[in-house]
Amino acid sequence: MTEAVKTPHIPLEKQKLLTVNGDEAVAWAAKQSLVDVVAAYPITPQTIIVEKFSEFVANGEVHTEFVPVESEHSAMSACVGAAAAGARAFTATAANGLALMWEILYIAASLRLPIVLAVANRALSAPINIHCDHSDAMGMRDAGWVQLFVENVQEAYDTTIQAFKIAEDERVLLPVAVNLDGFFLSHTLENIHILPDEAVHEFLGGYRKVPKVKVDYFDEEVPLMLNPARPLSFGPLDLYDYYFEHKMHQVEAMKRVPEVVREVNEKWYELTGRKYGDGVLVPYEVEDADVIVTVLGSTGGTVRHIVKKLRREGKKVGMVRIRMFRPFPHKELAEILKNAKVVGVMDRAISFGSYGPSFLEINTALYDYKEKPLLVNYVYGLGGRDAPPELLEKMFHELLSDAEKGFVEKKLRFLGVRE
Amino acid sequence: MAQQTLPQIPIKKGEPAYKLWIFEPEWKGELPLILNPRQLAEQKRAAILPGHRLCAGCAAPIIVKLASFAFRGPTIVVNATGCLEVATTIFPYTSWAVPWIHNAFENAAATASGVESAIKAFKKTGRLPWDHVDVVVFGGDGGTFDIGLQSLSGAAERGHDFLYILYDNEAYMNTGIQRSGGTPKYAWTTTSPVGSVLPGKTQHKKPIADIMVAHRIPYVATATPAHWLDLMKKVRKGIEVNGPAFIHALSSCDRGWRHDTALAIEVSRRAVDTCYFPLWEWTPEKGYMLTDRSLSIARNPKLKQPIERFLEVQGRFKHLLRPENRHLLRDLQEWVDKVWEDLLNRAVNAPR
Amino acid sequence: MTELRGYKELPIGAVPFRLSTDYKTGDWRALRPVVDNNKCVKCMLCWIFCPDMAIIWDGEQIKVNYDYCKGCGICAHECPVKAIDMVPEPSE
Numbered sequence: 001m002t003e004a005v006k007t008p009h010i011p012l013e014k015q016k017l018l019t020v021n022g023d024e025a026v027a028w029a030a031k032q033s034l035v036d037v038v039a040a041y042p043i044t045p046q047t048i049i050v051e052k053f054s055e056f057v058a059n060g061e062v063h064t065e066f067v068p069v070e071s072e073h074s075a076m077s078a079c080v081g082a083a084a085a086g087a088r089a090f091t092a093t094a095a096n097g098l099a100l101m102w103e104i105l106y107i108a109a110s111l112r113l114p115i116v117l118a119v120a121n122r123a124l125s126a127p128i129n130i131h132c133d134h135s136d137a138m139g140m141r142d143a144g145w146v147q148l149f150v151e152n153v154q155e156a157y158d159t160t161i162q163a164f165k166i167a168e169d170e171r172v173l174l175p176v177a178v179n180l181d182g183f184f185l186s187h188t189l190e191n192i193h194i195l196p197d198e199a200v201h202e203f204l205g206g207y208r209k210v211p212k213v214k215v216d217y218f219d220e221e222v223p224l225m226l227n228p229a230r231p232l233s234f235g236p237l238d239l240y241d242y243y244f245e246h247k248m249h250q251v252e253a254m255k256r257v258p259e260v261v262r263e264v265n266e267k268w269y270e271l272t273g274r275k276y277g278d279g280v281l282v283p284y285e286v287e288d289a290d291v292i293v294t295v296l297g298s299t300g301g302t303v304r305h306i307v308k309k310l311r312r313e314g315k316k317v318g319m320v321r322i323r324m325f326r327p328f329p330h331k332e333l334a335e336i337l338k339n340a341k342v343v344g345v346m347d348r349a350i351s352f353g354s355y356g357p358s359f360l361e362i363n364t365a366l367y368d369y370k371e372k373p374l375l376v377n378y379v380y381g382l383g384g385r386d387a388p389p390e391l392l393e394k395m396f397h398e399l400l401s402d403a404e405k406g407f408v409e410k411k412l413r414f415l416g417v418r419e
Numbered sequence: 420m421a422q423q424t425l426p427q428i429p430i431k432k433g434e435p436a437y438k439l440w441i442f443e444p445e446w447k448g449e450l451p452l453i454l455n456p457r458q459l460a461e462q463k464r465a466a467i468l469p470g471h472r473l474c475a476g477c478a479a480p481i482i483v484k485l486a487s488f489a490f491r492g493p494t495i496v497v498n499a500t501g502c503l504e505v506a507t508t509i510f511p512y513t514s515w516a517v518p519w520i521h522n523a524f525e526n527a528a529a530t531a532s533g534v535e536s537a538i539k540a541f542k543k544t545g546r547l548p549w550d551h552v553d554v555v556v557f558g559g560d561g562g563t564f565d566i567g568l569q570s571l572s573g574a575a576e577r578g579h580d581f582l583y584i585l586y587d588n589e590a591y592m593n594t595g596i597q598r599s600g601g602t603p604k605y606a607w608t609t610t611s612p613v614g615s616v617l618p619g620k621t622q623h624k625k626p627i628a629d630i631m632v633a634h635r636i637p638y639v640a641t642a643t644p645a646h647w648l649d650l651m652k653k654v655r656k657g658i659e660v661n662g663p664a665f666i667h668a669l670s671s672c673d674r675g676w677r678h679d680t681a682l683a684i685e686v687s688r689r690a691v692d693t694c695y696f697p698l699w700e701w702t703p704e705k706g707y708m709l710t711d712r713s714l715s716i717a718r719n720p721k722l723k724q725p726i727e728r729f730l731e732v733q734g735r736f737k738h739l740l741r742p743e744n745r746h747l748l749r750d751l752q753e754w755v756d757k758v759w760e761d762l763l764n765r766a767v768n769a770p771r
Numbered sequence: 772m773t774e775l776r777g778y779k780e781l782p783i784g785a786v787p788f789r790l791s792t793d794y795k796t797g798d799w800r801a802l803r804p805v806v807d808n809n810k811c812v813k814c815m816l817c818w819i820f821c822p823d824m825a826i827i828w829d830g831e832q833i834k835v836n837y838d839y840c841k842g843c844g845i846c847a848h849e850c851p852v853k854a855i856d857m858v859p860e861p862s863e
Contacts (some may be wrong), residue, residue, distance in 0.1 A: 035628040036536075036537055036540035036541070036544075037533060037536045037537055037540055039529075039532070039533060039536070047837070056581075063540060063544050064540065065536035065537070065539050065540045065543075065696050067528060067533065067536050067577065068577065069532070069573060070568065070569060070570070070572070070573030070576070071570075072571070073525070073526060073529070073545075073570070074526060074528075074529035074532070074569075074570050074573055074574075075529075075532065076524065076538065077522055077529035077530050077532075077570065078529045078530065078532045078534060079533055080520075080522050080530060080532035081497065081520065081522065081529070081531060081532065081533025081534040081535075081537070082533035082536055083533075083537075084534070084541075085495070085533070085534045085537035085538065086537060087532065087533075087536070087537035087540055087541070089537075091629065099638075103521060103523055104526065105521060106524065107522055110785060111784050111785065112784040113784075114808050151469075166844065173783065173784075207546065209545070211783070213783060213786060214782060214788075215782055215786060215787070215789075216787040216788045216789050217788070217789060217790050218441070222786050223459035224782075224783065224786065225518075226495045226518035226519075226520055226534060227518055228440070228441075228442040228493030228494065228495070228517065228518055228549065228552060229441060229442055229443055229444055230441070231440060231515065231516060231517050231518045231519070232513075232518060232519065232522040232786045232787075233508050233513035233515050233518075233519040233520070233521075233786060233787050234518075234784065234785075234786060235508075235512045235520055235521035235522055235785070236508035236509065236513060236521070236786070237504070237505040237508055237509050237510060237724030238510045238785065239509065239510070241510075241775055242510045242511065242775075242781070242785075245776070245777065245778035245779070245781055246778070246785045248778040249772060249778055249783050249785075252778075253783075254580055258728050263722055271714065271838035289554075322691070348637075373829050414470075433830070436785060436824070436827050436836065437792050437824065439790075456813055456814060456815035456818070457813065458830075459818075459819070460815045460818045460819075461816065461828065465824055467824070468790055468792050468824065469790050469791065469796070469823050469824040469825060469836070469838075470790070470791030470793065470794035470795065470796055470840035471791050471796075471823070472791075472794075472796065473822065475799060475800075475822075475823075475841035475842060475843035476822065476841075476843030476844070477822055478822070479822075480822040480823070480824075481820055481821075481822050482823065484822075485819070501800055505779035508787055509791075510785065510787055511776075511781075511787050511788050511789045512789050512790065512791040512793065512794050513787035513788060513789075513790060513791060514791040517793075622777030622808070625778070630856070644814060644820070647819055647820070651837050673843075678855065679844070680842075680843040680844055681843060681845050681847065681848035681857075682821075682845075682848065683818050683843075683845055684824070684845055684848070684849050685848060685849075736848055738797070
């Protein structure tokens with residue numbers, strides 16, 4: 001949810017009102033972010049991002065080199081090459097395209113390249129389906145990327161710009177994926193406010209600046225990039241003697257991500273008057289709630305609507321939207337959930353033979369608490385199946401009744417599927 | 420130990436044998452293409468450093484070394500996964516005296532697209548401190564004929580300015596000699612073994628350089644390390660053209676070809692002498708042109724040697740020299756002759 | 772052998788921090804090239820073809836850097852005047 005501030009540095013009347021869909025909003029954000037290289041391949045529901053960006057290129061509105069690659073694998077590969085050369089690189093994809101990128105996602109993270117990737121979340125084949133779920137994003141959760149999920153078109157714009165700031169922060173230096181729900185956000189028009197170009201440039205500190213590293217064969221620290229003045233080698237062969245140590249770098253970097261995401265969220269708030277919870281989690285009416293529902297992405301809006309309705313009816317319900325899925329905010333989320341009687345965990349994806357991805361995380365988060373809520377996993381919305389308010393209201397009533405009974409019969413529930 | 424202080428390029432007389440290539444931001448000009456061997460030894464240092472762990476007698480570092488003598492200035496090297504990549508950058512060591520990146524196996528050309536695009540973006544915004552930064556890719560046959568072909572074709576079609584040098588050792592040597600699209604017919608490999616029914620690989624080598632010609636990129640050539648002057652000249656041309664260039668360099672592998680470690684150059688020479696691997700270059704303006712020894716053979720066909728001369732020093736073909744396999748040998752000879760004949764018909768400088 | 776470094780001492784991005792010139796491949800060698808500089812005609816072919824950059828031209832004569840020479844024998848095979856002999860390394 002967008003929380004308004006009274007005096008942002010750039011008041012709302014100085015921000016430009018645009019009526020755009022989520023994909024266009026992301027393209028606008030990338031345009032204003034002084035991106036050097038965009039390498040992308042069309043795939044529904046992401047395509048509008050690259051179409052819109054191509055227009056900016058064709059009209060000379062950006063300095064960006066647009067590389068219309070022959071596959072998503074090459075899109076991410078070109079981004080790795082560009083980012084290693086010191087450029088700010090951006091790409092966008094969805095579903096099967098993200099799956100094709102998978103190999104290179106790990107490489108981008110391991111080489112510590114702050115690439116930003118917009119994912120217009122879509123179901124994975126087969127059967128081929130172009131509509132929204134989160135199974136594509138969940139396939140990359142272990143790749144070493146920061147994963148942010150947005151709720152609306154405004155947030156898609158805001159988060160894409162923030163993503164560059166987070167990725168390039170020297171405490172982080174990891175690639176960031178901005179997830180927006182396919183069609184529900186990618187193709188839905190909303191009125192949004194965008195900043196003047198210069199404000200975005202200033203927020204990001206201009207063009208990308210590369211960090212420095214120390215290697216034995218140079219006396220001084222040198223830029224971590226492909227630099228003919230100070231040659232470094234990227235992507236060596238590690239044996240068992242060093243690979244583990246290099247993975248620890250990623251472990252440590254991930255630990256520093258939440259503070260940076262919070263800081264950036266706060267700075268954005270001061271600049272624009274908009275913030276999204278603390279940047280990591282967006283709780284609503286959780287303080288005295290018996291039943292709390294957790295959710296990712298655009299469904300958050302519908303869940304909030306139901307929470308409001310049930311609160312008016314005197315029901316003690318609340319919700320938390322998980323904005324940052326990787327790194328997962330185990331402790332912070334557990335602190336919010338621990339006093340509830342029942343927590344309903346909504347997942348728009350399933351790990352076949354197990355549960356939904358965020359359900360597993362939340363179990364891990366709560367395990368160490370002596371007093372903890374009952375947990376129910378709701379898998380919903382696969383392949384773009386709608387999650388209308390009535391369905392979500394039914395879910396809350398189930399959870400309220402579980403809370404009353406004090407036990408849960410069926411831990412894994414499928415919402416909105418025909419038997 | 421390569422020296423720690425930052426050396427100048429070109430190398431001055433009396434400087435250490437190994438050094439990093441340092442192009443300070445104010446560096447201007449173009450490195451000379453030196454073709455005199457004595458001057459080369461006195462003025463050039465390879466972009467690949469010793470201490471790499473390629474097998475004794477491997478041709479790949481010879482190709483890299485010769486190619487680097489033809490680099491014209493600041494250069495970024497992109498490497499596909501393969502022998503060259505793993506053996507030159509075993510952490511914590513690197514053998515690269517120039518900036519170098521390995522991304523994955525199938526994406527060297529796409530990675531180069533990104534590097535080249537970054538250079539363009541920097542240039543456009545006044546952030547490139549040199550006139551040019553060249554991008555040179557090294558990929559093996561697996562990374563080029565097979566798994567990397569889509570990425571290479573895409574990058575060629577998009578017209579990125581880079582030189583792709585295929586070092587073709589005719590099989591997946593890094594994983595232990597498995598057949599590739601670059602393996603010649605009847606060659607033994609560990610996945611095309613010579614058995615009681617099958618005589619090694621049963622398909623011909625993919626005509627990769629002709630496939631690149633079909634893209635009508637500005638420059639395509641073949642080369643071997645034995646014909647080192649020819650190779651250096653071609654590398655410089657490939658770097659100088661605006662747009663994609665491709666050089667198919669034959670790169671013998673003593674482990675996989677089963678020959679003595681001293682024969683890398685000898686066997687490459689024989690590949691050309693038998694017309695198994697003709698030397699040529701192609702440009703959209705002129706078409707096919709024979710070069711070096713292959714031009715001599717075209718002018719004096721008596722110089723052309725039978726295919727046995729290429730096969731006889733290699734264990735991977737030893738079954739072809741057995742009397743019962745004479746028909747296979749004939750088949751291979753006919754194929755070589757046909758391809759050579761086709762080339763003679765296409766080459767604008769072949770005698771008519 | 773220097774002690775292996777912990778992750779806090781390694782550069783990020785997994786960039787190698789040493790040059791391979793610190794790694795001596797000379798002990799791979801079974802045969803050692805020995806140059807007869809009286810026979811040598813200074814054609815530089817050995818220098819050009821050496822896969823290990825182990826042939827050194829010092830401005831006057833050809834020398835072998837045995838720190839890196841793996842003993843492949845290409846130099847001896849390609850020498851047009853047979854000025855390089857491959858002699859067995861003494862066994863330990």
